[in-house]
Each structure stands twice: as C-alpha cells, then as structure tokens.
Amino acid sequence: MLVALVGQPNSGKSALLSRLTGARVVTSNYPGTTVELASGRIPGSDIEVLDTPGIYSLAASSREQQITREVLEKRAPDLVVDVVDGTNLARHLSLTLALIRYGGPVIIAVNCADRLRAAGLEVDTRALSGRTGAPVVATSAITGEGVGELRAEIQAIRHTLGTGREGKPGRLRGPGSGAGQEVTGWPESLQALQKEASSITAAVLSRGGDGSKRERPRLAFAERLEAGLDRPLITFLVLGAGLFAAWAFISRALPFAEATVRLLLDPVGAYLRPFLSAALPPGPISETIARAVPEGVILPLCTVLPAMVLTYFLIAFLEDTGLLGRYAALGDTLAGALNLPGQALIPFMLGFGCRVPAILSARILPSQESRRNASILIAALVPCTATVSLAWTTLARFRGNPLVPVVAVAASALGLARLLNLTSGSGKDPLVLELPPLRMPAARNLAMKTRMRLSGFFTHVLPLVVAMNVGVRLFMDRGVAPLSGALSGFAEDVLGIPPEALLGALLTMLQRYLAPLFLLQLPLSPREATIAVTMVSLGFPCLPSAVTLWRELGPKVVLVTFAISTCLSLGWGTLLNLVLP
Amino acid sequence: MFCRRSTAATRTPPPNRACALTGARDGSRYRIMWMARPGHAGDDLWRATLLRLEELGLFKGALLEKAGSLGLFGAVIVKAAGSRVAVSRDLAQSILVREAH
Numbered sequence A: 001m002l003v004a005l006v007g008q009p010n011s012g013k014s015a016l017l018s019r020l021t022g023a024r025v026v027t028s029n030y031p032g033t034t035v036e037l038a039s040g041r042i043p044g045s046d047i048e049v050l051d052t053p054g055i056y057s058l059a060a061s062s063r064e065q066q067i068t069r070e071v072l073e074k075r076a077p078d079l080v081v082d083v084v085d086g087t088n089l090a091r092h093l094s095l096t097l098a099l100i101r102y103g104g105p106v107i108i109a110v111n112c113a114d115r116l117r118a119a120g121l122e123v124d125t126r127a128l129s130g131r132t133g134a135p136v137v138a139t140s141a142i143t144g145e146g147v148g149e150l151r152a153e154i155q156a157i158r159h160t161l162g163t164g165r166e167g168k169p170g171r172l173r174g175p176g177s178g179a180g181q182e183v184t185g186w187p188e189s190l191q192a193l194q195k196e197a198s199s200i201t202a203a204v205l206s207r208g209g210d211g212s213k214r215e216r217p218r219l220a221f222a223e224r225l226e227a228g229l230d231r232p233l234i235t236f237l238v239l240g241a242g243l244f245a246a247w248a249f250i251s252r253a254l255p256f257a258e259a260t261v262r263l264l265l266d267p268v269g270a271y272l273r274p275f276l277s278a279a280l281p282p283g284p285i286s287e288t289i290a291r292a293v294p295e296g297v298i299l300p301l302c303t304v305l306p307a308m309v310l311t312y313f314l315i316a317f318l319e320d321t322g323l324l325g326r327y328a329a330l331g332d333t334l335a336g337a338l339n340l341p342g343q344a345l346i347p348f349m350l351g352f353g354c355r356v357p358a359i360l361s362a363r364i365l366p367s368q369e370s371r372r373n374a375s376i377l378i379a380a381l382v383p384c385t386a387t388v389s390l391a392w393t394t395l396a397r398f399r400g401n402p403l404v405p406v407v408a409v410a411a412s413a414l415g416l417a418r419l420l421n422l423t424s425g426s427g428k429d430p431l432v433l434e435l436p437p438l439r440m441p442a443a444r445n446l447a448m449k450t451r452m453r454l455s456g457f458f459t460h461v462l463p464l465v466v467a468m469n470v471g472v473r474l475f476m477d478r479g480v481a482p483l484s485g486a487l488s489g490f491a492e493d494v495l496g497i498p499p500e501a502l503l504g505a506l507l508t509m510l511q512r513y514l515a516p517l518f519l520l521q522l523p524l525s526p527r528e529a530t531i532a533v534t535m536v537s538l539g540f541p542c543l544p545s546a547v548t549l550w551r552e553l554g555p556k557v558v559l560v561t562f563a564i565s566t567c568l569s570l571g572w573g574t575l576l577n578l579v580l581p
Numbered sequence B: 001m002f003c004r005r006s007t008a009a010t011r012t013p014p015p016n017r018a019c020a021l022t023g024a025r026d027g028s029r030y031r032i033m034w035m036a037r038p039g040h041a042g043d044d045l046w047r048a049t050l051l052r053l054e055e056l057g058l059f060k061g062a063l064l065e066k067a068g069s070l071g072l073f074g075a076v077i078v079k080a081a082g083s084r085v086a087v088s089r090d091l092a093q094s095i096l097v098r099e100a101h
Helices: A013-021 A063-075 A086-102 A113-118 A125-132 A147-161 A179-184 A188-204 A215-228 A232-279 A284-303 A305-321 A323-330 A332-337 A342-351 A355-364 A368-381 A385-398 A403-424 A443-478 A480-495 A499-507 A514-519 A526-537 A543-553 A555-579 B043-055 B089-093
Strands: A002-007 A038-041 A048-051 A079-085 A106-111 A121-123 A136-138 A205-207 A432-435 B029-035 B063-069 B076-080 B083-087 B095-099
Touching: A002 A013, A002 A063, A002 A086, A013 A038, A013 A048, A013 A079, A013 A147, A063 A355, A079 A086, A079 A147, A086 A106, A086 A113, A086 A121, A086 A125, A086 A188, A106 A113, A106 A125, A106 A147, A113 A121, A113 A215, A125 A136, A125 A188, A136 A147, A188 A205, A188 B043, A215 A232, A232 A284, A232 A305, A232 A323, A284 A305, A284 A385, A284 A443, A305 A323, A305 A342, A305 A385, A305 A443, A323 A332, A323 A342, A323 A432, A323 B083, A332 A342, A342 A355, A342 A368, A355 A368, A355 A543, A368 A403, A368 A543, A368 A555, A385 A526, A403 A526, A403 A555, A432 B043, A480 A499, A480 A555, A499 A514, A499 A526, A514 A526, A526 A555, A543 A555, B083 B089, B089 B095
Parallel strands: A002 A048, A002 A079, A079 A106, A106 A136
Antiparallel strands: A038 A048, A121 A205, A432 B083, B029 B063, B029 B095, B063 B076, B076 B083
C-alpha cells in the first residue's frame, strides 16, 4: 500500500514521515526544505509512506511542486495523508478541500497540535471531519502526539482497501476523471476553496483555554521578534549580528577543532603506514599505497571535517530558527544584483555546505531561467566547505592573501550573472516568499541533521578520496614527470604557479577533497598560494555537482559550466600573475 | 489612516485613496484593488507569480496588513491569510491597494 504525505510547505510532512516510519529525513523550518521524494515503511507492515515536496495548491507552479503533482497523477497513492499546520488552518484547508475533491481516501493530520494548544487554540476534530468527510487526527510531529492514532487510522483504511494495489475501490482519480478537473482550474476555483476553507475554520477553531503558561512568554517573544524583523533597522542589526557571530564562531572554533582532530588522528596515521607496508608484498607500488591510504584518510579528515561540522551545524541552526527565510527576504536586493530573486539565497547558503543539495534546492525558484542561472552560479562559484577549508588551510600555511579569492569570486559572480542575464533575456523573477515563523531550534534536531549530512562524507566521499588518492599517487610517482614538463611552461610563465599546483587545481574537478593533498605538500610562496587558491575557488564543479547539474538541467548546462569555470579559473590565474607583486 | 505620502503632489492624500503597496502605511490593513504586471515579466512568469500570490492569499479583493519593508529598495512584508509573506519591491509597486475599514 502506498501512502502519500501531502501538504503545504513547512507543515511538518518530513517530521511526520520520520515519526511514522523511523526514516531519517532532513526537517527544517522554511518552505521548500523537501525538494525530492523521500520514503519509509511503517514498521511491521507493507505500508510505504512517501514524503512529497510541499504544494500550496494542485495547480503546481514550481519544479518541486510538479513532483508532488506527478506523484498524485502517475503513482496514484492508495491513501493521501494531508498534513495541515493547525496554527494556520484556514490557508492549509484550501489544499485539503482540493485533495478531497481530487478523489480517493484522504486523512487529515492537523499537525502542530502542541503549538496550537500553547497559543490557547483548539480544533474540533470531530466537527472538521463532519465538514470535510475525511477522518481527522490531531498530531504533533515534534512531540509524537497523535502519531499512534494516525498510524492506526492508516492501518484501518489499509484493511478496508484490501491487499492488492490494482483495481481497488477508492484509488485516486486523476484530472479528467471528473472531480480532478474541477479543482485544478485557475484562478477562480482556488479563491472559492480559500473562502470555503475560511468558513470551515471559523466553525471548527475555538479558544481552548489560556494555553501553556510555560510556552506563552516564548510565543510572545517570538511574535515581538517577528514584528521587529519587519523593520529594516532591526533586521539589518539582527541578521548582520547573526552573520558576524557565525563568522566569529567558525574562525574561533576551527583552529581548536582542527588541532583536536589532528591530535586524535596523527597516531592512527603513524600506525597505519608501517602496518600497510608490512601487510602488502614489498615493491614500489605497495610503498605508494602504504603512503597514499593514510594520507587519503587523515588529511581530508583534519582539514575538511572540522569546517564541515561547524558549517553544517550553522546551516541547520539557520534553517530551524526560520532565519534562512528572513535572510532571503533581506537579500532580495543583493540577489537582484545577480538578477535572481531573494529566495535564491537559500540554495546559495546551502551551497556553503555542499553544492549538491544546493543545486537540488534551486528547484524552489519560480522560472527555468532563474533555476539555470542560480545552478550555474552555485556550481561554478559558491565555495563549498571543502573549498573553504582548503583555502583556509592553504592560505594560513603559506601566508597567502585571503582577500584576493574573495574579491575574485564576488567579481566573477557579478560578471557571470550579467552574462547569463544577457543570454536569458528575461528580467529578475519577483520574490514571493512565505516567511516561516521564528522558532527555538531543538538541539536534538540540529545534531541529527549535522550527523545525517556528515554521514554522506564517510560513506561516499572518504572511500572515493582514498581510492582516488592511491590512483593519483601512483600516477604522480610514475607518470607526472612528463606531464609536469608539458605543463610547466604554461603554469609557470602564464599563471605563475608550479605545474604540480596546476595539477592540484585540475584535480578538484574529480573531487574537491583531493586538492589539499597536493597543494599542502608543495613548497608554495605566498604569491603562488594566493593564485592557486583563487584558481581552485573558481575551479570546476566537482564530479558529484556535475552529475547533479546534468540530472537537473541537462548536459548542455554542464558543458557551459565547465567552459565558464575554465575561463574564470585560468583567466584569474593569468590576471593575478600579471597584477600581484 | 491612509496611504503614505510619496511625492510633494500627494502630501495630504484624502482617505481611501488607492496607492501602491510600497506606499502603504506599516501596520494598516488594506484591500487589494488591482495587480498590474511589471514591465519585464513575461506571460508564463506573470501567470506563475499571480498563482503563487493567490496561493498565499494575495488576490484582487483580498485583505492584507502591511507589516513593514526591508529598507528603501528592499522587499515589502505583508500579513495575509495567517502568514507573513515577503514580496519584492518591484512587484509590491505594481499592487494597488486601498485602506480597509
């Protein structure tokens, strides 16, 4: 049996999926967190639960909303659980009404029951069920309240439907089969649904006491802060202070974290190399492997992991507080300089963690041109954690100038945005963004998200880096001399860096984490380090980003991005060689 | 309680005068009278924008409260249908509102 969790953005679908099935999914406090499908199975049953990207109505306008629409039309779930935010019932119920008229069984999960109660409000679930004709369960994905009841309700419908998926009664009907067409019309029907939803809300929502005494001051403070953030001066001060605090936190904590990781891992490296030398049959290849494996494990862990943990934690904090949406609204003018709407800042900020989810997150942008332009800018210019930590470590070790790569990236972003705008020919998409309510983030959720995002590094990236490092080391020990000779003229005369540094910059195309392995082991001057780091910062999108870009926008965009990156990287290298003293 | 002064000619506008959302007073309630298409918006983009506005409760005849704006050139924030919505300045300039009583 297939159950789809459908609802408006930021209603708590992913958190509910996690509660229902135990699946580990990223949950955040901003509309557009889920841009892909996620699924899980209710333990001890054959019920698969699908988490879909949030939609405001069935007339899906953006890419991620079309995914939900496709689920409803093509995968035809046996049951839809419509997740509505109880604290904004009127608007969320308009989608509920549309889903009910679309056909098939629907359960309404009135989520955020805890916050509703804290605000002194109560939803009469029986009356709501009577008005809509669908079973209603009050839930809280945060506390787990009502989740058992919802699971029981799903099981009950599963027994009613029988075991097979084919030809059963009550299966969702798509548009063209009657009711579906009626609600997907535009725009009058949507307003009619909103009116009906408001009338139902007025009938079922009531004051249910004074709310929780503990929660009341917290809610009042959040409301005051939200009202304050509608004023420009307070917004600039609060969000500016937030950025400064993030920078101060990372710059203070990073050296300490790096030193700790190094302290822990250096003995491992010291043990691993002789162990591998003894375990492998003697010979030059074994020697290279014995050197490359510990290097491939320890160097990325020491240089990248601390920065990655801190960055992911900060991103999770911004997501969960709801401040990410505020930065997007505040940055509308700034993003306008890149000819993008303010909500483009959300994928850009996610890109500081990793570019792959950032490119996927560009689906929240309204037009295809914006999605394409934002994705190219992210892939080519947004420095991910690996790039930042590499730049940080390399510049610190060789005393390079950190301002140069920053200026180069900013200037390239402005120039590239203008160029992309010329080719697209349309103006900037307008910003229309629902601002999430400000919330105090749960430490458990922050830790879980940071851990989940990091797990990909250990399961996918690290083994690949070790394998690639062995391959590259074998090549460097045997085949690099003729290549270095061939590159040395261009690298030294045109770019002003040693040929090995150019090779390191080129290797970022395969995997960003490989670059430190090369650059940190070269005897670079401050000037050479500055040029090499600038070139890497503007370098090619790594292989995972390129694959994601291909999947999202096609091969042409990947080729264009590679061409742009090559021009920028080599162009800035040449320019800096001419300009830097 | 009326739309904020924007030019010398409209220094003392009469009550109930229609104005762009950018010129509306913070904290006051307005009804949307008209949404004009910004010059650069193509057909598809404008249709998608209108749809998104409508989904968030911003359509002709809808009530909203202007919560504030983020600087001279920044986005305008309104409260509509139970949530806060940020609208870019150029779009807010093309939304005509009249004070609601």
